Amino acid sequence: MAITIRIGTPADNAKIQDLVTKITMPGPAQMCFQRNPDFFVGAKVIGDEFVLTVADDDERPDVLAGLTVISGRELYISGQKRRVYYSGDTRVDPYYRRRGIASNLFVEQKKHRSTTDLLQGIVLKENTAPLDAAAKTADGVLFQYWISHSIETSFIFTRKITPRIPAGVTIRAASASDIPAMQAFFDREAPRRNGYPVYDMQKMAAGDPYYNGLKVEDYALALRGGQIVGMLAGWNQKAYKQTRIVGFKPAIKLLRPLYNLYVGIAGGFKLPPVGGMLNYLSLYNILIAQDDKAVFQGLIDWVMAHQGQKYDALAVGITHGDPLEEVPRGYKRQKLFSSHFWLSYGEDPRPGIDNRPLYVELGRL
Numbered sequence: 001m002a003i004t005i006r007i008g009t010p011a012d013n014a015k016i017q018d019l020v021t022k023i024t025m026p027g028p029a030q031m032c033f034q035r036n037p038d039f040f041v042g043a044k045v046i047g048d049e050f051v052l053t054v055a056d057d058d059e060r061p062d063v064l065a066g067l068t069v070i071s072g073r074e075l076y077i078s079g080q081k082r083r084v085y086y087s088g089d090t091r092v093d094p095y096y097r098r099r100g101i102a103s104n105l106f107v108e109q110k111k112h113r114s115t116t117d118l119l120q121g122i123v124l125k126e127n128t129a130p131l132d133a134a135a136k137t138a139d140g141v142l143f144q145y146w147i148s149h150s151i152e153t154s155f156i157f158t159r160k161i162t163p164r165i166p167a168g169v170t171i172r173a174a175s176a177s178d179i180p181a182m183q184a185f186f187d188r189e190a191p192r193r194n195g196y197p198v199y200d201m202q203k204m205a206a207g208d209p210y211y212n213g214l215k216v217e218d219y220a221l222a223l224r225g226g227q228i229v230g231m232l233a234g235w236n237q238k239a240y241k242q243t244r245i246v247g248f249k250p251a252i253k254l255l256r257p258l259y260n261l262y263v264g265i266a267g268g269f270k271l272p273p274v275g276g277m278l279n280y281l282s283l284y285n286i287l288i289a290q291d292d293k294a295v296f297q298g299l300i301d302w303v304m305a306h307q308g309q310k311y312d313a314l315a316v317g318i319t320h321g322d323p324l325e326e327v328p329r330g331y332k333r334q335k336l337f338s339s340h341f342w343l344s345y346g347e348d349p350r351p352g353i354d355n356r357p358l359y360v361e362l363g364r365l
C-alpha cells in the first residue's frame, strides 16, 4: 500500500462520513462523534476558513485512511482580536494506525501555517500520548504544545424547574430588536476572556454559516433596569453534529431499560438504543456582567425551563480559574474533563497571552 496525503474537498464527504463512523470512543457506552450528513457544514461552524488534509491508500480508492482539520477563526487574546487556528478532528482509521499517518497529516498542515501562527487544541484529559508522539516526526520536532487549562464540561440534567431569578432581574428570550444592545454588550464583555470568539450578531441573524442553526430567539437575556446584564443561547446543532451510541458493554445493554427508568424519575441522561443519539443542547455565547453567579444560574434555569425541556441535558464548558466555574457544579450533572493547549509550529506563543480566564465555546470544537 502507498499512502499519499492531500487536501480534502467536498467530493470526499461520503468517504469522510465512513471514516468518522469507524472511530468510536471507548467506555461503557461506545460513542461516535458524527458529522452527518455534510462534514463541511460542521467545519464552517468551527472556523470561517479551514485546511482539511486527508490520507489516501492507492490500493483502496473507496476509503480515506485518515484526516485532520485546522480551522481559522477570530478570537480575543489579551483583549485584542487575533486569528487563532484550532486543531481538531484528527482521525485515523484503526486499520491504518501506527504508520505515521497522523504525523504526516500534520506535516502537510505545516505548509499552510507560519511559525508565528497561534494554534490551540483540546484533548480529553490525559489523552496527550498521541499528541506527544505526533509532535515528533522522524526528522525532528514538528510542533510544540503547552497545556494551559483544564476544561470542565457539565451535562446538566434537565427537569421541570421554576427558574431562580435574582431580585430586580428579568429574563426573557431575545428578539431582532435586541441585536444592537446584544452586540454592544458582547463588545464590552467578551474581551474579558482569552479565547472568546469574535461574534457578529447581524451575521448570526442573517443566517451566516458560522452560526448554522442559531436564531436570535435562541438567546436568553437577563436584564436589570432595562440593561442587559447577562446572556446565553441554547444552540441545537443536531442537523450537522451528532453523538451517536454505537454499542454497549454487555452489562450496560442488560441494565439499560432499568437505568432509563431510574433517570426518568430521578433525572439524568437517557441512554438511547444502539444507533440512537444523545439528546443535549449546548449553552453558547455565555456572557455575564461582573461574573454575577446568580445571574448565570438564573439564565441556566431559564433555558432549562424553556428550550431545555426538549433535551435530556444542557452542555456547558467552563475552564478552571473562571470566576463562574462553581455555577454548573450546583446542578445534578455528568462531568467530562479535558485539557486545552496552545500549539505552535515555531515560536512559543505564551508571552503574547496574558492571564485572563480562558473561554472555550463548546459549540465550536
Ligand SMILES: CC(C)(COP(=O)(O)OP(=O)(O)OC[C@H]1O[C@@H](n2cnc3c(N)ncnc32)[C@H](O)[C@@H]1OP(=O)(O)O)[C@@H](O)C(=O)NCCC(=O)NCCS
Pocket (backbone or CB within 6 Å): 023, 066, 089, 090, 091, 092, 093, 096, 097, 098, 099, 100, 101, 102, 103, 104, 123, 129, 130, 131, 132, 133, 134
Ligand atoms: C490519535 C490518532 C490520530 C493517531 O493516529 P496514527 O496515524 O496512528 O498516529 P501516528 O502513526 O502518526 O503516530 C505517531 C506516533 O504517535 C504515537 N502514538 C500514536 N498513537 C498512540 C497511542 N494511542 N498511544 C500512544 N502513542 C501513540 C506513537 O509514538 C507514534 O509513533 P510510533 O508508532 O513510531 O511509536 C489515532 O489513534 C486516532 O484516530 N485515534 C482516535 C481519534 C482521536 O483520539 N483523536 C484525537 C487525538 S488528539
